[in-house]
Amino acid sequence: MRVLVLGGTHHVGRAVVEVALRRGDAVTTLNRGLSRPPAPGVEALVADRTDPDAVRRALGGRSWDAVIDTWAWAPRVVADSARLLAGRAGHYGYVSSRAVYAWPWPAGADESAPLVTGDPGGQDGGDYAAAKRGGELAVAEAFGERALLARAGMILGPYENVGRMPWWLRRLERGGAVLAPGPAGAALQYIDAIDLAAWMLAAAEAGTGGAFNVAGPAGHTTIGDLLTIACQVIGSDAELVWPPAELLERENFPLGMEFGLRYPSDPHPTGIHDADVSAALAAGLTLRPLRETLADTWAWLRREGDPAPRPDTPFPAQWFDPVQERHVLELVRPLM
Known part of the structure; x- marks a missing residue:
């Protein structure tokens, strides 16, 4: 596939780039170009995502088969990118979080559990749960059934910069x-960043959309x-x-x-x-040892x-x- 990774230098974004290259995908990244040099074989576009005009100029009139977005702050940034790419990308995968579920999380909950309130046009990313939910709504509004909302559990694996x-x-x-x-x-219950990346790319190739709890099975x-x-x-x-x-x-x-x-x-x-992750497993999620x-x-x-x-x-x-x-x-x- 032709894959656009919004981010691509840290944690899940870097894992997505690595797995996509391993698959043989043509990879383009878009970020500020400040963190680390692009991996060999990656087309690196430079823009500040908080500036929609800069993003528009960087992307030009290009199109992609799939977009993977790891943004975790103001939902408005996700909304700008999703609207811009709605007619130019076949699939939009958003790395969300189980934090979008209203606390306290019920035991054994699946994707139907109550959600926090989010604003797709929100300017503030200080409330992580609300920001991720707002990002979900923004992607769903722009891409409909072509949107994949990966509600990841605790993410481990290489490139983890959270401090676990x-x-x-x-x-x-x-x-x-x-x-x-x-x-x-x-x-x-956790998900390896490499496994998350592989599943999201495979889901994009298969045209899988919707919201999924993404982690290993309980126990x-x-x-x-x-x-x-x-x-x-x-x-x-x-x-x-x-x-x-x-x-x-x-x-x-x-x-x-x-x-x-x-x-x-x-x-x-x-x-x-102990989240119910049966939907993601049925949709092809596999786990490394x-x-x-x-x-x-x-x-x-x-x-x-x-x-x-x-x-x-x-x-x-x-x-x-x-x-x-x-x-x-x-x-x-x-x-x-």
């Missing part, structure tokens, strides 16, 4: 006793599996210490928030890691170094304090 697995891999690399966000058997893995396999991948001898969730809550130590395993005043949130996801992430970190922290994410500064970790470890030891 890069931080954890570095922490495990240092070894020693490591406080882990227990219980070890807590279910974890696919646990936090214990994740951190244990991570230790094996990097060759770490770290000792994982699993405190009760109630202890972390009592000590006001929000370890586990980075994985959605707990929230302030809610050590056992429901609906986070967890070990492969972690190995690719580790290889990327060793090759390129730690990613610059995103200004719009609180991890890890908000949830981890080494002094507090040592304090909680001292409390947990007598219980073991």
Whole structure:
């Protein structure tokens, strides 16, 4: 296909470019050209997406078979791009989020769960959930049944710049006793950025539209599996210490928030890691083994170094304090 990636330099966007090139697609990216040089074989267009005239000039009169958009801020930017491309692209895939569902998320919810309110013309991207919902509405208005709304769960894998697995891999690399966000058997539902990219491109080729929860099936893995396999991948001898969730809550130590395993005043949130993803699986979503996801992430970190922290994410500064970790470890030891 001829694929236009709006973004394409970080996290999911970079994964989309990589997978599309691997498929043999002709890839064009559009971004500000500030982050990193384009991958070999990519046609790189430069424009600030917040300037619709600049985007119009950069795209010219071109057309594409598919567009993939990862924008996460003001919905108006998505609306401008979607309207501009409505008659010039066959399919528009929007990387959305499960955050568009109204909180608290019901356990086992599918795509019919209640949604937050969003404004497709919204100028403010400060409310992430409302911004993503506004972006969904903007794409649906412009592309109708040709719009794919990928409501991704927690996204892991190479190029992740949110601060989850890069931080954890570095922490495990240092070894020693490591406080882990227990219980070890807590279910974890995630999607590898590479798997998300591959599914969205295949869906575009097949003309699949609509809204989908995109993650592995409930019960696919646990936090214990994740951190244990991570230790094996990097060759770490770290000792994982699993405190009760109630202890972390009592000590006001929000370890586990980075994985959605707990929230302030809610050590056992429901609906986070048990979404119904049967529709995406039926539409061809496949998952790489967890070990492969972690190995690719580790290889990327060793090759390129730690990613610059995103200004719009609180991890890890908000949830981890080494002094507090040592304090909680001292409390947990007598219980073991």
